[in-house]
Every structure is written in structure tokens, then in C-alpha cells.
Amino acid sequence: MSRVSNLKVKIVGVGGAGGNFISGIKERLNLLKEVESIAINTDLQDLRAAKADLKIPIGEQTTQGLGAGMNPQLGKKALLESKEKVIKVLEDSELVILIGGLGGGTGTGALPQIAKLLKTKEILTLAFVTLPFSFEGGVRKKIAKKGLKELYTWADATMVIENDKLLELSKNRREILIREAFGFSDEIVFSSLESILELLNPTGLITLSFENIREALKEAGSFFIGRAKSSGEDKIEKALKLILSSPFSPSNLKTARHILFSLASKGSITLKDIDKFTQVLVQKKLKDTKIAFSILEDPSLKKEEVRLTLLLAGF
Ligand SMILES: Nc1nc2c(ncn2[C@@H]2O[C@H](COP(=O)(O)OP(=O)(O)OP(=O)(O)O)[C@@H](O)[C@H]2O)c(=O)[nH]1
Ligand SMILES: [Mg+2]
DSSP: OOHHHHTTEEEEEEHHHHHHHHHHHHHHOGGGGGSEEEEEESBHHHHHHOOOSEEEEOOHHHHTTBOOTTOHHHHHHHHHHTHHHHHHHHTTOSEEEEEEEBTBSHHHHHHHHHHHHHHHTTOEEEEEEEEOOGGGOHHHHHHHHHHHHHHHHHSSEEEEEEHHHHHHTOTTGGGOOHHHHHHHHHHHHHHHHHHHHHHTOTTSSBOOOHHHHHHHHTTOEEEEEEEEEEOSTTHHHHHHHHHHTSTTSOSOGGGOSEEEEEEEESSOOOHHHHHHHHHHHHHTTOTTOEEEEEEEEOTTSOTTOEEEEEEEEOO
């Protein structure tokens, strides 16, 4: 059994977007074979369509299986109606990753409540949530902001993907199909999740312990994770630059209380590379920041190529 599964990590998609994320991730990520995926929804039709190891309908009395109709109060009530069965599934976890789109009734109302249940059980809880695009209208934005505030209260660490920021990156913004726009935010959620699982990867030459991860993320409030590949001269620094150019990265590394990173290569990373990279971090005067890292070999990478995965927490 791998350490990822020993660790009892569960990934939980809440609401329509949450279920879609889980389905997409399950199709794409081999790593997800090692963690249990769960979809939770008030909407039975959506839940049926989701690809997850386990599906939990909530609030059958509250919503009649028809969804929470953009009403977070209903989403919350639905979760409270069904909280016993949700706890039962999650209580043996050591790490729970909640994902969903804020702006509707179920994700916005129920997801923070699940984080609250997990807090009472002292289970480390991360959340990846999206904020609606402006083109979805102001009401959804308002609903989402309120839910996010609540989520910050209960989850240990949250990464917020503001969908609008994804559009800022595109040149011909007005030409983008709506479907494509949601596809951008799907991509970020998938790659962020893949990155987290990479940090938990047990097969490295040097690995991060769960204690490293818990210490960094416990009650951190916010976190950011990103990754990039690079090759050639100063490849690790180049990868770092790419990651920090993400619109979701904090603008200053120094503000993070914890940095976890993982370096993967085909086997080409030298002590000199690590030394140089550590120097780069030292130059950023991160004297109050705790740093821990892992080194992995990944045969799927090209010779000379590295993949840097970087997590910043508590900024
Ligand atoms: N990236 C992405 N975002 C989505 C997707 N579906 C919905 N969203 C986003 O998630 C927000 C919430 O929508 P849903 O997840 O459908 O809402 P819900 O939580 O099921 O809530 P109710 O249907 O009102 O009970 C939307 O405003 C969108 O911004 C999807 O497939 N991909
Ligand atoms: Mg829904």
C-alpha cells in the first residue's frame, strides 16, 4: 500500500461543479487511484452523472433531490439534515480535500459546513474553490463571497480560484466560448490537485512527511500551489519564476509562513542544483519562512527537464 493511501486522503466534490471536478480528475489522474473520491450533492440527477468512488446524496427532505436552486441556506440545511452520513464517511480520514464552485446553493452552503464538521474532528482540511465569472452575474458573485468568508472560518487552508483572473490571461477574451472559460478553471483545479498529490508522493528519494504537510497547512488560512517544468541553464529558477507568475500566487514569497516544494526529474538533479535553488530562496530573505522539500524521479520527464511543484501557505 502506498503512503498516499496509508494516509487516508479523501477528495470530496460538493455541488454541481464539485461533481464535475471529481469526474474530470478521475478521468485524468492516475494518482487518484490511490485516494478515495466522493461526490456530495442535493441534486440527484447531477450526482448520478458524477464519476466518483462514492456518492452521497444530502438533504433529500430539504430539497427533494432537486438541488438547492442557488440558495446557500438550503444547501446548508441539506447538509445538516444529512451530516451523520457525511461524518461517517469522512471521520477516518487524515486529510480531506474539498472542492467546489462557489456561487450556487449546494457548494456555497454545504461545503463550509463540511469543513466545520471536519474541524470538530481535527481532520486536516484543504479547500479548492472557484469564484464565479463576472459574466455569470452579480448575484452569484455575492453569494460566493459570503460562502468564502464562512469557508475561511472552518477550513485549515483554502485556495481560491477567481475565474475572472483566468480570462485576464487570454488575449481575445471576447471570442472565448463559455464552455472554454469553464474549461480554464477546470484545468487549474485539476493541476492544483495533482500538485498536492505530488507533494504527498511516497516514492521520492527524499520525501515530505505528513508532519511537514500538516505543520504548513494547519490553520494556515490561505494557500497556493503551482507547478512548472523547465530545462536548460537555471532550470529550477526558471520554473520558480513561471509558478510565481500565476495570477493566483501571492505577489511576494516573503509573506508565506511555509514553503513546501518538490523537484522531479528523470534523475538529473544534482546537489549543485539544490544548492543553487536554496540560494535563490535565501536571497529572497525568507528568514521567517519554514521550508521543506522532496526530491522525486519521474521517468515520464525528458532528460535534463525538471518539474518544480511549489506550495505556499499562510500569507
Ligand atoms: N470550472 C467549472 N465551474 C463550474 C462548473 N459548473 C459550475 N461551475 C461554477 O460553480 C458555480 C456554482 O455552480 P454549481 O456547482 O452548479 O452550483 P451548486 O453548488 O450545484 O448549487 P445549486 O445547483 O444551486 O444547488 C457556478 O457559478 C460556476 O461558476 C464546471 O463544470 N466547471
Ligand atoms: Mg447544482
